[in-house]
Structure formats: structure tokens, C-alpha cells
Amino acid sequence: MATPVSAVHPHSAGLRERKKQKTRDALVDAAHRLFLQQGYAKTTVDEIAASVEVSQRTFFRYFANKEEVALAVLADAEETFLELLRGRPAAESPLEAMRGAVRQVWHSLDQGRVAERGTVTGALELFELIESTPTLLAAHLRHTLHQEVEVARVLADREGLDPAVDLRPRLLAAVFGTVVRLSHLSYAAAPDQHGHCMDGMLSLIERHFDQLGPALAGSWR
Amino acid sequence: MATPVSAVHPHSAGLRERKKQKTRDALVDAAHRLFLQQGYAKTTVDEIAASVEVSQRTFFRYFANKEEVALAVLADAEETFLELLRGRPAAESPLEAMRGAVRQVWHSLDQGRVAERGTVTGALELFELIESTPTLLAAHLRHTLHQEVEVARVLADREGLDPAVDLRPRLLAAVFGTVVRLSHLSYAAAPDQHGHCMDGMLSLIERHFDQLGPALAGSWR
DNA sequence: AGCCATTATGTCAGTCGCTGACAATCGACA
DNA sequence: TGTCGATTGTCAGCGACTGACATAATGGCT
Numbered sequence: 001m002a003t004p005v006s007a008v009h010p011h012s013a014g015l016r017e018r019k020k021q022k023t024r025d026a027l028v029d030a031a032h033r034l035f036l037q038q039g040y041a042k043t044t045v046d047e048i049a050a051s052v053e054v055s056q057r058t059f060f061r062y063f064a065n066k067e068e069v070a071l072a073v074l075a076d077a078e079e080t081f082l083e084l085l086r087g088r089p090a091a092e093s094p095l096e097a098m099r100g101a102v103r104q105v106w107h108s109l110d111q112g113r114v115a116e117r118g119t120v121t122g123a124l125e126l127f128e129l130i131e132s133t134p135t136l137l138a139a140h141l142r143h144t145l146h147q148e149v150e151v152a153r154v155l156a157d158r159e160g161l162d163p164a165v166d167l168r169p170r171l172l173a174a175v176f177g178t179v180v181r182l183s184h185l186s187y188a189a190a191p192d193q194h195g196h197c198m199d200g201m202l203s204l205i206e207r208h209f210d211q212l213g214p215a216l217a218g219s220w221r
Numbered sequence: 222m223a224t225p226v227s228a229v230h231p232h233s234a235g236l237r238e239r240k241k242q243k244t245r246d247a248l249v250d251a252a253h254r255l256f257l258q259q260g261y262a263k264t265t266v267d268e269i270a271a272s273v274e275v276s277q278r279t280f281f282r283y284f285a286n287k288e289e290v291a292l293a294v295l296a297d298a299e300e301t302f303l304e305l306l307r308g309r310p311a312a313e314s315p316l317e318a319m320r321g322a323v324r325q326v327w328h329s330l331d332q333g334r335v336a337e338r339g340t341v342t343g344a345l346e347l348f349e350l351i352e353s354t355p356t357l358l359a360a361h362l363r364h365t366l367h368q369e370v371e372v373a374r375v376l377a378d379r380e381g382l383d384p385a386v387d388l389r390p391r392l393l394a395a396v397f398g399t400v401v402r403l404s405h406l407s408y409a410a411a412p413d414q415h416g417h418c419m420d421g422m423l424s425l426i427e428r429h430f431d432q433l434g435p436a437l438a439g440s441w442r
Numbered sequence: 443a444g445c446c447a448t449t450a451t452g453t454c455a456g457t458c459g460c461t462g463a464c465a466a467t468c469g470a471c472a
Numbered sequence: 473t474g475t476c477g478a479t480t481g482t483c484a485g486c487g488a489c490t491g492a493c494a495t496a497a498t499g500g501c502t
Contacts, residue, residue, distance in 0.1 A: 014498085
């Protein structure tokens, strides 16, 4: 989870912690590799655990279920997004702040930050895996929903609103999530047409946002 | 699935079909009852099958998994919604058509139509069950997503657009789905304040729609 | 260095969701 | 009534996941 505060001691918070982080990372890597190689369903948890030389029971002490290990990188990215959003200047409008935070997430992903395992191409492979795996898609949508709730909370805080009363934060968070999701889909459908890099994705998101107004307009002709 | 064409023969399409429909309905009813009574997780498929005096194997011939039997009623309602949407006058704008179709769904639900097992109070109980059950919520969100794709297709047809090129149908369908979902949540959070009937739900949806413009506006102050 | 409390890991047994294969049974239709 | 195809039950088995208990590794303390 994006490395806590820690790093105050010379051996970066004890051997124990480092070791745990290492096996956790190894599990995520192995799982990712196996899933992409032979598919999600055909990969057993035993297989993942064995390839890291750990018992199945240990696997389930790190991850609540098979889906979680697949979506772990995304969870980190989402966490990062929330922190970046909280850090945006208060003068920005909610929408500006979110656009800005998205740009920042992709930039840090591009520089190999975000739990060091995340890369732009890696993220795209993962999206593809998720979209083609019903169980993963379902789990991912549930996480997305949770993320929307968190985003709405941040937005409400920024504007000094009560999210239980005012629906706008929740509504904007949901709309924003949808736009980003559709952008990912469009990109994945034809990566070649968008330059294979972060900028392609970002300009795609911008274009989708520009369609939001027209889409809600009365008539489309 | 909302009774096919059928009903051409005196004994409504053969004894065989009727019997199948009967056990299917019985399974859905039993499952629904058990889920609400003792929770989704604590109810085994064996239990459901046994209470209808059918083997577990037969259960899985009717439903692909445990989630499906819980969401079956919703699937029917969604199917109905699509049909109603297709039937809306072509003169209506996309948004008007969708609002109209939603009203119609709740009306037919209120009159005990929609696969005869759906009632308004029953639907609300189901929503509550879904929201409080992670696996069910995930499966439901996946179905919702699929429904959005279908809705977008219908909207594109109505306007003579190509959904692969023009993003507006998909975008509007998603936004609409979000609004309806948030309305259900608001309603479920405080059913007493909304009159316990279909009209309460409908006016709530209208109010949420009215917030959409302001939510997307630049500033919220 | 040696000991102890804590914590991570392994093993084992068991439940539950779900599937393929085969045999038995039931409804449709000549 | 007898045949054909569809529906069902039985059985065996896989894989995800969990609780309980034993074992080892680690970090702090003297």
C-alpha cells in the first residue's frame, strides 16, 4: 500500500517488514505473469504460491482472495490518486482538481513510481486482462465504486459540504469515474491510434470530457 | 426471461415448459427467502435446492452460479426496461425517452408485472441485500455495465448513430445508470422520507437529475 | 550470547461453489 | 405403445477459501 511513513531507521523499518514486502511483491509479480501467460481462470492459487515457494495458506494471509492479487497494483494507483487529489490547490474547481490529479497519476506511473511495479504498458495489459475476465471485472467495478465514495468525500471536504446532504460530490465523482473508464476502454480498443504513451491516454480523457456537455444536451442533432 | 412469444397453445406451450418455469420460479423464491432470512453467505446452494426438492446439479442447470439466482428478478426488470425504451416515441430526446421508460418500469413493477415475482417492496429488500453483500454487489455492477452497453446501443439506433464512433450514447447511458443507482441508495437509506411507494422513488430520481447540471458546473458556491 | 514474546509460516482437515460424465426418467409425438 | 430427445439425479473430483494447531523465524531485553 504505497509504503507507509516508515523509513526512519537505517534498515528501513526492520528486516521483518522488508521480507514481508518482498514476498508480497513476488506474489503480485508471479500472479501477474501467470495470469497474462495462461489466463486468470486457468491459473490456480497453488501455482502462484508454488512459484514463490510459499504455501497456499500464506498466499491467503496476504490477499483475501484471488482477485485481490490481480488488482493490487490498481489499488495502489487509486490510493495515489486520492493523495494527489487532496494535495491540489484549493483554488481549483472540483473538476479542474480531478483532471489535474489524473494527469499526475499517469506521470508518476510513467516514471515507474506508484509501488514500483506499475508501468504504463503494464497497466494497459492489466486493463485488458480485467475486461476479458468476468470475475475480475466485477471485482474491479466494486473497487471503483468504493473509490468513487472516497473521491466524493475528498471533494466535499474541499468545498466544505456535507456529502450526505449534497449530492453533487457523489454525482461528479461517478461521472468522472465513468469518463476515465470509457477512456481506458477506447484506448485499449486501439492503442496504436493514440501514440502508445501517457499523453495519448490523457488527451483521450480530455476529449471524452468535452463530449459530456453535448451528451447531456437535449437533442443530439 | 419475461416469457417468450409462446402462449399459442391451450396448455401454454406444453407441460414441459410450464414445469421448468415452475421450478425456476420456485428456486428464485426459495433463494430470495433464505437470503433475506439468514444472509447470502450463510445460505448454501444445497439448502436452496433441497427446499425445492431438487438436486444441487439441477440448480446449476438453471443458474450459472449462486449470484445469478439472487439477481434474476433484476435481470427481468432490466430486460423490460430495454423493451420499453425501444418503444418510446422517436420524437423524444434520448434523456426524455429514458426518463419515460424508468417511469414505466416502476409502474409495471407496481402492478405486479415484470415476471410476476417483482414487487416494489421486494425490489427494495433486494437492493438492500445487494448493497450489504460484496459478492452480490460486484456481480450486480457487472450486470449494470452490460445493461449500459445495451442501452447505449438502443439510443444510438434511435438517433441513427454509430456507437463505436460517437461517444455520447455510451456516456449518457452511464450517467443515467449512475443517477438511478444513487437514487436507489438515497431511497434505501431513508425509505420513510419518500413515501414508501413508487412515486417517492420517481421524484427522487427526478431531483437527482436536476442536480446533474449544477454538479458539472465549474464552481459549486 | 541467551531467553522470551510476538509474529510469520506450514500442515491438515474440512466446507462450499461448481463441473463433467454417465445413467435413469420423463414428456412429446408418431 | 414405443421411440427419441430433453430433464434430472448420482457420483466423483477440482479449486477457492477457512479454522485450528504446530513450528519456525524475528526483534527486544538482559
